[in-house]
Amino acid sequence: MAARRQLAQSTLDRFRRLLQEKEQSLVAVIAAHEAERSQVRMAETAAERSPDPESADGSAMAYEFEKERSVDRNSRDILGEVRSALKELENGTYGDCRVCRKPIPVARLRARPHTSQCIECAGSRR
Ligand SMILES: [Zn+2]
Secondary structure, eight states: OOOOOOOOHHHHHHHHHHHHHHHHHHHHHHHHHHHHHHHHHHHHHHHHHSSOTTSHHHHHHHHHHHHHHHHHHHHHHHHHHHHHHHHHHHHTOTTBOTTTOOBOOHHHHHHOTTOOSOHHHHHHTO
């Protein structure tokens, strides 16, 4: 087994801070979407009662709703990655590629602290 890379404690602390900030802002974004969605849902319920579901307003709303949903999905995906990265920080496995177990270059971690794969593995997935 290859020797584990030891990241300096100060580096780990910096990534932990970055990830915690990211987690908080994502939670806020998702909560905002949640609130918006319940408004849309109320509006949709009102629209169902009206006899004109094909109205321009209705389709514009559906489009907005779809757009929101994809942003939301994206935020949730990233939040999941952020949280598992925080868990890895606690376990001491942070910075290792989840696929090949090689250390992820610090430059990549700096650009994307929540990443769990090295460039090679992330690239070959596509
Ligand atoms: Zn890898």
